Amino acid sequence: MTDTNTVTSSEQEIRSEVRTWLEQNWDPDSTLLAWRNKLIDSGWGVPAWPKDWHGRGLTIGLGDAVDDELRQAGAVSVAKTGVRMLAAATILEHGTDMHKEKFLRQLLTGEDTWCQLFSEPGSGSDLAGLTTRADFDGENWIFNGQKVWTTSAHHAQYGMLLARSNWDVPKHQGMTYFLIDMEQPGVEVRPLRQMNGHASFNEIFFTDAKVAPEFMVNKEGVGWKVAMTTLAHERRLADGIRSWGRGDKGNGRVYEEQKAEIATVMEPYKWYPQRAGRVDLLIERAKATGKFDDPTVRQAIGKVLIMAKAAEWTGRRVKAAHALGRPPGAEGSLGKLAGSQVARLAAQAHTLIAGADAMLTNDDGAMDGLISEILISVPAESIAGGTDEIQRNIISERGLGMPKEPRTDVDRPFRDVPRNTVG
Amino acid sequence: MQFTFSDEQEEFRLIVRRFMDDKSPTTEIRKLMDTDDGYDKAVWKQLSEELGLPGIHIPEEYGGQGFGFIELCIVLEEMGRALLCAPYFSATALAATAIIEAGTEEQKLALLPDIASGQTLATLAFTDTTGNWEVGSTEVTAEPVGNDSQASDSQANSFQLKGTKSFVVDGHIADLLVVAARTPGTTGAYGLSLFTLPGSGNGIKRRLLKSLDPTRKLACIEFDNAPATLLGELNGAGATLPHILNLAAVALASESIGGAQKMLESSLDYAQLRMQFGRLIGSFQAIKHKCADMFLEVELARSAAYYAAAAAAEQTADFPAVASLSKACASDTYMKAAQECIQIHGGIGFTWENDTHLYFKRAKSSEVFLGDPNYHRDQLVLRWEN
Numbered sequence: 166m167t168d169t170n171t172v173t174s175s176e177q178e179i180r181s182e183v184r185t186w187l188e189q190n191w192d193p194d195s196t197l198l199a200w201r202n203k204l205i206d207s208g209w210g211v212p213a214w215p216k217d218w219h220g221r222g223l224t225i226g227l228g229d230a231v232d233d234e235l236r237q238a239g240a241v242s243v244a245k246t247g248v249r250m251l252a253a254a255t256i257l258e259h260g261t262d263m264h265k266e267k268f269l270r271q272l273l274t275g276e277d278t279w280c281q282l283f284s285e286p287g288s289g290s291d292l293a294g295l296t297t298r299a300d301f302d303g304e305n306w307i308f309n310g311q312k313v314w315t316t317s318a319h320h321a322q323y324g325m326l327l328a329r330s331n332w333d334v335p336k337h338q339g340m341t342y343f344l345i346d347m348e349q350p351g352v353e354v355r356p357l358r359q360m361n362g363h364a365s366f367n368e369i370f371f372t373d374a375k376v377a378p379e380f381m382v383n384k385e386g387v388g389w390k391v392a393m394t395t396l397a398h399e400r401r402l403a404d405g406i407r408s409w410g411r412g413d414k415g416n417g418r419v420y421e422e423q424k425a426e427i428a429t430v431m432e433p434y435k436w437y438p439q440r441a442g443r444v445d446l447l448i449e450r451a452k453a454t455g456k457f458d459d460p461t462v463r464q465a466i467g468k469v470l471i472m473a474k475a476a477e478w479t480g481r482r483v484k485a486a487h488a489l490g491r492p493p494g495a496e497g498s499l500g501k502l503a504g505s506q507v508a509r510l511a512a513q514a515h516t517l518i519a520g521a522d523a524m525l526t527n528d529d530g531a532m533d534g535l536i537s538e539i540l541i542s543v544p545a546e547s548i549a550g551g552t553d554e555i556q557r558n559i560i561s562e563r564g565l566g567m568p569k570e571p572r573t574d575v576d577r578p579f580r581d582v583p584r585n586t587v588g
Numbered sequence: 589m590q591f592t593f594s595d596e597q598e599e600f601r602l603i604v605r606r607f608m609d610d611k612s613p614t615t616e617i618r619k620l621m622d623t624d625d626g627y628d629k630a631v632w633k634q635l636s637e638e639l640g641l642p643g644i645h646i647p648e649e650y651g652g653q654g655f656g657f658i659e660l661c662i663v664l665e666e667m668g669r670a671l672l673c674a675p676y677f678s679a680t681a682l683a684a685t686a687i688i689e690a691g692t693e694e695q696k697l698a699l700l701p702d703i704a705s706g707q708t709l710a711t712l713a714f715t716d717t718t719g720n721w722e723v724g725s726t727e728v729t730a731e732p733v734g735n736d737s738q739a740s741d742s743q744a745n746s747f748q749l750k751g752t753k754s755f756v757v758d759g760h761i762a763d764l765l766v767v768a769a770r771t772p773g774t775t776g777a778y779g780l781s782l783f784t785l786p787g788s789g790n791g792i793k794r795r796l797l798k799s800l801d802p803t804r805k806l807a808c809i810e811f812d813n814a815p816a817t818l819l820g821e822l823n824g825a826g827a828t829l830p831h832i833l834n835l836a837a838v839a840l841a842s843e844s845i846g847g848a849q850k851m852l853e854s855s856l857d858y859a860q861l862r863m864q865f866g867r868l869i870g871s872f873q874a875i876k877h878k879c880a881d882m883f884l885e886v887e888l889a890r891s892a893a894y895y896a897a898a899a900a901a902e903q904t905a906d907f908p909a910v911a912s913l914s915k916a917c918a919s920d921t922y923m924k925a926a927q928e929c930i931q932i933h934g935g936i937g938f939t940w941e942n943d944t945h946l947y948f949k950r951a952k953s954s955e956v957f958l959g960d961p962n963y964h965r966d967q968l969v970l971r972w973e974n
Contacts, residue, residue, distance in 0.1 A: 448969070448972060463966050464966065466969050467916065467965030468965065470913065470968060470969065471913050471917045471965070471968070472888065474910075475889065475891050476888060478895045479887055479888055485592040491592070499883070499884050499887055499888075556880070557873075557877040557880035557881070558873070558876065560880040561876035561880040561883075565876075565883060566856075567856070567870045567871070567875075567879060568860070568867075570871055571871065
């Protein structure tokens with residue numbers, strides 16, 4: 166097998182070109198903004214983007230090689246993760262030149278933060294059932310309604326807003342996608358406190374909020390299609406958060422400024438490792454508490470280990486097959502479902518290990534409250550980013566080819582579809 | 589570490605699958621499971637002579653095909669999928685592996701070629717009537733024969749076995765028995781050795797047990813001073829047998845994956861055929877979600893079995909732990925898949941006529957054979973190096 170590492174000559178050339186450019190330009194003592202503007206001007210910031218828009222039109226693979234060179238040189242990159250990259254991908258694919266001109270650079274420098282305004286209290290899994298109104302008053306689009314689960318909204322300048330502009334057509338055809346200025350009187354942002362005490366998300370209330378017609382994306386009524394572009398990049402974002410959260414190491418002004426930026430962006434995600442169950446702590450904790458001698462505890466740990474390792478190996482099988490150019494099987498969609506189960510089993514095992522301490526939290530709790538944070542964060546794992554039930558639908562329909570459940574909501578005007586009275 | 593199969597391995601799998609599809613339709617399974625021998629001699633001859641399967645992981649210098657453990661696991665997965673009735677697991681996965689791992693050079697040269705050619709049916713007897721799978725649990729004893737300083741080498745290797753082995757796969761038909769026994773007066777893993785003796789030799793009484801899974805024949809074998817030859821070193825099995833059993837556990841995990849996959853496919857087929865309440869039952873989320881979960885579990889167990897097979901082939905340090913991981917995972921998965929397959933079939937799934945019970949029974953016997961999931965989960969955690 167088969168971790169073949171073919172280095173193409175063009176990759177070598179590009180790597181050496183980047184290295185040379187970095188030797189001449191990388192300056193850890195510059196400001197973050199000045200450095201990023203320079204990087205954007207060079208095209209090495211987002212090399213896989215089109216040449217006209219700050220990139221070099223390279224393949225994703227070569228783009229990764231460029232990123233790798235930046236990392237090796239310890240050079241700070243553009244602000245390329247966070248929800249802003251979902252906005253960037255959407256604007257690049259569906260936006261006008263004016264949108265690209267106005268938004269892309271400030272997005273890459275990190276000056277602008279974005280948020281995604283999709284989910285609503287009345288439409289979670291059924292995103293296409295959203296009811297935030299978009300009405301055109303002859304001059305502007307006017308918005309009324311409520312969004313929820315919005316990360317970063319409290320410090321975002323702009324939002325990607327999906328709203329209903331036509332109630333007389335089937336649900337998927339009546340939505341339109343807008344780029345909205347969050348800093349206006351009609352937009353109210355409130356933090357949403359979760360069961361684990363953190364407030365990582367916000368609720369957004371629109372009361373006659375306004376967007377000028379030129380900030381509509383694509384056309385009226387094709388919002389669903391545009392939103393699919395945004396969502397397609399969401400999984401990649403989740404991967405990016407993991408690697409980006411560490412930041413670059415070094416001394417200099419640019420590092421300090423990046424550290425501050427990461428701290429702000431990562432703040433909502435700081436409990437995410439606990440949400441996934443902290444499998445890494447199980448054996449160490451069991452030994453430290455003496456519970457390792459209890460065969461029922463070992464059974465609980467064994468169940469977690471099996472699920473976690475098998476899921477990890479499944480991921481590697483998928484990657485290895487992909488690297489060989491073999492067609493992807495349905496096993497690619499299994500990771501999220503496996504993750505939920507790992508998290509639940511891990512929480513169960515942590516409970517057995519903690520014993521009575523599982524009743525305590527914060528500095529009275531095990532590991533200064535870290536264990537209790539696991540116990541009360543795990544329920545998010547099987548909901549966020551698509552519930553387990555939605556994953557099972559995807560796996561059974563797209564992966565296993567099973568028939569769809571008959572639907573009553575898609576073939577009639579949205580106005581006539583029964584819906585929640587809330588929100 | 590290998591995370592995909594090579595093109596050659598994929599091709600080999602297809603060849604084996606075609607053979608199994610052809611030779612092991614359920615009509616054959618149903619016919620053979622009612623016989624005492626439990627296999628078709630003509631099919632055995634073919635899979636030996638045309639495909640060389642009994643010698644798949646036996647090195648070429650001992651008459652085998654010289655492939656590795658991964659290829660053995662591919663064969664077993666396909667056999668498990670087709671529920672092939674043949675004395676393959678006993679001869680190749682158990683006995684040949686034991687001889688490869690424990691035998692001297694001379695013994696390998698003497699014993700392996702006939703197993704590789706399919707002429708000798710062999711098996712490994714290591715569990716007593718207690719059904720304890722722990723390596724050190726056996727109470728069958730081996731007394732040296734003619735044990736004086738003048739004895740020739742062959743005499744020094746001569747022993748007499750006394751005691752009873754049970755749950756011996758294909759033990760009633762095996763021409764050659766590999767038996768774990770202990771030096772009298774010893775306990776635990778110390779004092780354990782492996783011995784070989786002909787299945788129909790003196791002092792041996794064999795009884796075919798009534799097995800819940802009629803496609804896996806089990807025997808009880810009584811040894812009453814049965815003459816046997818030491819395999820490898822005296823008191824050496826405490827070191828070799830654990831590894832042999834780890835390899836066997838991975839082999840069984842592979843076989844189970846094949847069966848579990850078959851249960852998933854059978855569930856999907858039926859769910860897209862059976863109408864109730866005016867629609868295919870496969871359009872109900874109650875059924876779809878069951879199938880999605882089955883698929884998840886089968887793929888996870890498959891990854892574990894493949895990883896363990898690669899770990900065996902590459903002799904990685906984590907092998908003992910992942911061997912137990914793969915066995916526990918595969919056993920639970922196969923059992924669950926067979927159960928759900930019956931559930932999805934509804935009443936018809938509980939009938940003798942429907943084939944699901946054949947797999948259900950194989951899943952049940954595989955669940956406990958070589959140690960149940962609780963045992964292997966515990967082994968996994970105790971062996972885990974964090």
